[in-house]
Amino acid sequence: MKTKSKPKIGYFDNFDATNHIHLYAKKLVDINIITTKNLTPDFIDFAITNKNRIFLHIIINGMGATIIEPHIPTVKYMFDNISKLIKLGFPKNQILIIVKPIIPNDNGLKALQFLLRLFTEFKQLRLRYVRFEILKYYKNSDNQYSIANRYIYSRVKQHKMEDLFKSDQIFYYKYKILLEKYKNIITIDNETEPLIGTRELKPFGYINKWKNQFGVDEPIIFYKKNNKKYPIVDVLLSNHQQCRNRCIICPFK
Numbered sequence: 001m002k003t004k005s006k007p008k009i010g011y012f013d014n015f016d017a018t019n020h021i022h023l024y025a026k027k028l029v030d031i032n033i034i035t036t037k038n039l040t041p042d043f044i045d046f047a048i049t050n051k052n053r054i055f056l057h058i059i060i061n062g063m064g065a066t067i068i069e070p071h072i073p074t075v076k077y078m079f080d081n082i083s084k085l086i087k088l089g090f091p092k093n094q095i096l097i098i099v100k101p102i103i104p105n106d107n108g109l110k111a112l113q114f115l116l117r118l119f120t121e122f123k124q125l126r127l128r129y130v131r132f133e134i135l136k137y138y139k140n141s142d143n144q145y146s147i148a149n150r151y152i153y154s155r156v157k158q159h160k161m162e163d164l165f166k167s168d169q170i171f172y173y174k175y176k177i178l179l180e181k182y183k184n185i186i187t188i189d190n191e192t193e194p195l196i197g198t199r200e201l202k203p204f205g206y207i208n209k210w211k212n213q214f215g216v217d218e219p220i221i222f223y224k225k226n227n228k229k230y231p232i233v234d235v236l237l238s239n240h241q242q243c244r245n246r247c248i249i250c251p252f253k
Helices: 017-027 041-049 075-087 106-121 150-159 170-182 198-204
Strands: 009-012 031-036 054-059 095-102 129-134 137-139 145-147 187-189
Touching: 009 017, 017 031, 017 041, 031 198, 041 075, 054 198, 075 095, 075 106, 095 106, 106 129, 106 170, 145 150
Parallel strands: 009 031, 031 054, 054 095, 095 129, 129 187
Antiparallel strands: 137 145
């Protein structure tokens, strides 16, 4: 619901939001974007209670309950609990499914194909928008591709699972074919949209525009150096908070 003053935007991007409800519940502002990989009963109750000011970024990649993400729930668990969340009255248009990261090889493609089917073919959870993020690589001094995150790379070496993360150049060809198949069924953001922007504001009656005290239009959300991946908003809880899940692919230390 619109307020007379410029709305405050809060963001919690720690993937383990469910373990920190008690720390940020009292910090909620007008509109709060909360990222999570888990939907516990307590978190569902919290989201329903505050549904008038919460937008959920739900990350799911098909690797939950595996050696890569041992403390993250399975796809089935997440599917069932997202369905439960919606049945209890949480608005669909306040949920963004983020498939992150997609490993650029056959394993990643199979997981992505399964998730696309899941979120487009089942009536109880037919969402129409998904955001993708492919695991990034860089060329090292040996002219070989390595995972573009030193924390992930050290964990991969430690667990002797480098082969699971090897990039396959044929992947990108198959990936484009898969997206083409679903383009008329679901809207896909392949990292071109702002991390937080009009999509998150619209369900609450806003676009990313506000008249300031001088009657001049200005954005509700500004971005660091105009980079839309770095919104300038209130942080509900620092993303440097230690996460208990210890996922191998986590981008944080």
